[in-house]
Amino acid sequence: MFGNVTIVGVGLISGSFALGLKEKGLARNIIGVSRTEASSKKAIDLGLIDEALPLEEAVKRSDLIYVAIPVDTSLTVMQTIMDLVTDRQVVADAGSTKEALCAALENHPMRSRFVATHPMWGTEYSGPEAAVRNAFAGRACVICEKERSDKQAVDIIEKIYHELGMHILYMNAKDHDMHTAYISHISHITSFALANTVLEKEKEDNAIFELASAGFESTVRLAKSNPSMWAPIFMQNRENILDVLNEHISQLRKFKACLEKENNEYLLELIENANRIRRIIK
Amino acid sequence: MFGNVTIVGVGLISGSFALGLKEKGLARNIIGVSRTEASSKKAIDLGLIDEALPLEEAVKRSDLIYVAIPVDTSLTVMQTIMDLVTDRQVVADAGSTKEALCAALENHPMRSRFVATHPMWGTEYSGPEAAVRNAFAGRACVICEKERSDKQAVDIIEKIYHELGMHILYMNAKDHDMHTAYISHISHITSFALANTVLEKEKEDNAIFELASAGFESTVRLAKSNPSMWAPIFMQNRENILDVLNEHISQLRKFKACLEKENNEYLLELIENANRIRRIIK
Numbered sequence: 042m043f044g045n046v047t048i049v050g051v052g053l054i055s056g057s058f059a060l061g062l063k064e065k066g067l068a069r070n071i072i073g074v075s076r077t078e079a080s081s082k083k084a085i086d087l088g089l090i091d092e093a094l095p096l097e098e099a100v101k102r103s104d105l106i107y108v109a110i111p112v113d114t115s116l117t118v119m120q121t122i123m124d125l126v127t128d129r130q131v132v133a134d135a136g137s138t139k140e141a142l143c144a145a146l147e148n149h150p151m152r153s154r155f156v157a158t159h160p161m162w163g164t165e166y167s168g169p170e171a172a173v174r175n176a177f178a179g180r181a182c183v184i185c186e187k188e189r190s191d192k193q194a195v196d197i198i199e200k201i202y203h204e205l206g207m208h209i210l211y212m213n214a215k216d217h218d219m220h221t222a223y224i225s226h227i228s229h230i231t232s233f234a235l236a237n238t239v240l241e242k243e244k245e246d247n248a249i250f251e252l253a254s255a256g257f258e259s260t261v262r263l264a265k266s267n268p269s270m271w272a273p274i275f276m277q278n279r280e281n282i283l284d285v286l287n288e289h290i291s292q293l294r295k296f297k298a299c300l301e302k303e304n305n306e307y308l309l310e311l312i313e314n315a316n317r318i319r320r321i322i323k
Numbered sequence: 324m325f326g327n328v329t330i331v332g333v334g335l336i337s338g339s340f341a342l343g344l345k346e347k348g349l350a351r352n353i354i355g356v357s358r359t360e361a362s363s364k365k366a367i368d369l370g371l372i373d374e375a376l377p378l379e380e381a382v383k384r385s386d387l388i389y390v391a392i393p394v395d396t397s398l399t400v401m402q403t404i405m406d407l408v409t410d411r412q413v414v415a416d417a418g419s420t421k422e423a424l425c426a427a428l429e430n431h432p433m434r435s436r437f438v439a440t441h442p443m444w445g446t447e448y449s450g451p452e453a454a455v456r457n458a459f460a461g462r463a464c465v466i467c468e469k470e471r472s473d474k475q476a477v478d479i480i481e482k483i484y485h486e487l488g489m490h491i492l493y494m495n496a497k498d499h500d501m502h503t504a505y506i507s508h509i510s511h512i513t514s515f516a517l518a519n520t521v522l523e524k525e526k527e528d529n530a531i532f533e534l535a536s537a538g539f540e541s542t543v544r545l546a547k548s549n550p551s552m553w554a555p556i557f558m559q560n561r562e563n564i565l566d567v568l569n570e571h572i573s574q575l576r577k578f579k580a581c582l583e584k585e586n587n588e589y590l591l592e593l594i595e596n597a598n599r600i601r602r603i604i605k
Binding site: 161165180221227229233234239240242256259262264269285286288294297312 | 443444445446447462463465492502503505506507509510511512513514515516517518519520521522523524525530531532533534535536537538539540541542543544545546547548550551553554557558561564565566567568569570571572574575576577578579581582583585587590591593594595596597598599600601603604
């Protein structure tokens with residue numbers, strides 16, 4: 042049980058994290074740090090946080106500081122936080138990219154009090170209203186560069202994630218960013234691009250609205266995701282994403298070639314190969 | 324209430340249709356026509372059909388014949404069926420493409436007994452086991468070239484779909500095939516291609532399995548869909564699909580250009596535009 046926990050950002054991930062802490066009795070008092078008073082107020086009203094404070098004051102009063110804000114802003118905010126913490130505090134982040142942040146903090150004198158984490162959960166919604174109870178249960182959480190953090194700090198963070206129902210995977214930051222490009226970031230790009238495709242081609246909105254089946258909704262729902270969260274992820278992980286995106290475009294071109302040349306045999310082969318994804322998602 | 328209803332194909336769509344007829348008390352006896360004895364047996368065991376018969380015998384004994392088989396096979400099987408029916412029977416199909424079939428039957432002497440339909444529902448699963456109760460409720464069903472069918476035949480089919488909870492949209496076959504390319508077929512191509520991308524790039528299956536979040540599952544689940552159902556749809560609707568696919572590749576290239584040139588402003592613009600899909604899917 043912690044005394045004070047600060048969440049920096051009061052949105053989808055931090056809010057769900059805070060709800061989990063409260064539910065499991067892991068925090069007495071949760072302090073929220075937000076750029077806007079409206080978000081702070083909403084987070085209090087929704088029971089995500091107990092009070093809102095400016096960053097510096099919040100950090101100074103807290104045993105644990107949990108940062109879940111866009112990954113570009115995170116680079117500077119984390120620096121500020123790390124400059125404030127003592128060796129009795131623990132700092133963790135929840136960002137979808139890890140290489141840039143780990144590199145930025147590599148030589149910070151308090152590096153060992155920081156645990157780089159990425160809970161593999163999210164939805165297409167954002168803001169305090171998007172926070173949900175029991176969000177992380179059954180999902181994986183990646184911890185990067187565990188060896189650069191104090192064992193005691195890692196133990197605390199792992200204990201919390203375990204209590205929230207997650208299992209932990211260890212990776213170096215480089216591998217993390219490569220895998221998440223494949224398994225998460227490219228899905229968002231294809232969804233955004235598919236939404237733009239349909240919005241471009243289909244001028245009769247009513248026809249889309251009426252015809253859109255569950256399959257379409259499923260492939261395009263991530264296109265509702267927040268630009269200020271996702272643009273920085275794409276930029277920070279641009280090399281890995283470009284690599285996957287090039288492969289994806291070349292896979293789409295294979296389908297195009299099949300249709301242009303009416304090559305049914307190859308089309309079947311491409312689809313049968315795709316079916317192998319069944320081994321991976323049940 | 325019909326006496327005998329034949330479903331041709333005993334899978335996802337026809338099986339779900341049959342379950343609906345039974346539940347609503349719309350059919351006394353359901354006959355299944357399948358290419359394999361194993362499927363027929365399974366359909367009987369699952370309660371989808373009451374008996375299995377060869378096509379000709381089944382058609383001759385039925386008031387209503389409902390055809391839900393791959394759209395290539397459908398072209399010839401429908402011809403056989405239409406050659407057998409009298410003007411006291413009604414035939415409907417549930418295919419995902421409509422132009423080729425409507426054209427093939429255009430001059431058939433019994434054309435007026437045929438109603439071309441497309442219930443906008445499906446899952447990534449196939450076969451008798453994939454059939455589910457209450458499948459169509461709340462979804463749209465397209466009827467094409469209504470004016471070529473007898474009013475009495477259309478009334479019967481509409482009454483059934485209404486009982487199953489669907490609302491009806493009317494379209495010509497050409498418009499139907501264009502809209503479904505945008506709203507359904509391209510989603511399947513992007514899912515298949517995304518699965519192939521990830522399977523190609525990500526050799527460490529365990530990493531995918533562990534990291535795959537709900538977002539990834541959502542964009543890639545259609546990649547589990549049946550090749551023998553989808554390849555013929557893509558081929559029959561190839562011109563429309565190529566049109567959308569070219570647009571989709573060019574939309575992906577815009578993301579690629581943003582990343583290559585580190586053009587953050589344009590990246591935000593692309594994502595914000597994609598967010599407009601919120602107006603269409605809630």
